[in-house]
Amino acid sequence: MLRWALIFLIVALIAAALGFGGIAGAAAGIAKVLFFVFVVLLVISLLVHLVRGGSPRL
Template identity: 85%
Template sequence: MLGWALIFLIVALIAAALGFGGIAGAAAGIAKILFFVFLALLVISLLSHLLRGRSSKL
């Protein structure tokens, strides 16, 4: 999914440079949504790692 976010970011930048407002806006919106999804997944992953703690292996 991170690849998709990067692709939409590149499409938004190219479309903005060429002046296509609708395409740039849509791609930027999708990239923004994917960014926040990844940010939420990062926070959930970090919290689960911290709450789980270290397991002692014998």
């Protein structure tokens, strides 16, 4: 999912550089949503790992 956020971010940057405001705004919005979904899933995953008491993998 992080890959999709980065793809939409790159699309937004390219569209912004070329002057396509609507496309850049939409792609940036999608990238933001995917990024925050990814962060929430990361936090949930870390909390579940801490609650289960798993040993850290190095």
